[in-house]
Amino acid sequence: MDKLDLIFARQKALDDFLIKARDLTFDPSTWVEKEVLAMVAELGELLATVNFKWWKNPRPVDREAVKEEVVDLLHFLVSLCLKLDLGPNELYEAYLAKNEENFRRQQGLSGKEGYEIKRGEV
Numbered sequence: 001m002d003k004l005d006l007i008f009a010r011q012k013a014l015d016d017f018l019i020k021a022r023d024l025t026f027d028p029s030t031w032v033e034k035e036v037l038a039m040v041a042e043l044g045e046l047l048a049t050v051n052f053k054w055w056k057n058p059r060p061v062d063r064e065a066v067k068e069e070v071v072d073l074l075h076f077l078v079s080l081c082l083k084l085d086l087g088p089n090e091l092y093e094a095y096l097a098k099n100e101e102n103f104r105r106q107q108g109l110s111g112k113e114g115y116e117i118k119r120g121e122v
Contacts, residue, residue: 004088011078028083035080042072 001009018024026034046069051058081091101110108116 007078008088011075012082015079015082031083035076035083038076039073042069045069
């Protein structure tokens with residue numbers, strides 16, 4: 001089992017436990033809403049770990065705190081994938097395709113306009 005498969009399996013076990021233990025019965029749309037709201041909350045917590053407040057004295061970034069918030073985001077992202085029946089292989093393949101398209105856009109090789117890097121920008 002590769003690392004992404006293991007992450008998905010562990011998250012499924014946690015989700016199944018929580019759904020049963022807390023008697024959660026949400027429809028798919030509500031699940032998406034709840035997972036996205038959880039990710040937004042975690043993004044706020046992540047933002048609070050870095051120096052985004054220009055009106056305050058900067059402090060050293062706590063890498064461990066950042067890592068914890070990123071892992072929390074991963075939990076909710078994988079949980080969302082599971083709710084949408086998007087498995088690790090499909091997510092991986094979709095990521096690769098989108099990554100390739102993002103490179104093509106930056107290189108001006110895509111049908112999408114407005115992304116191409118002009119000469120001298122890199």
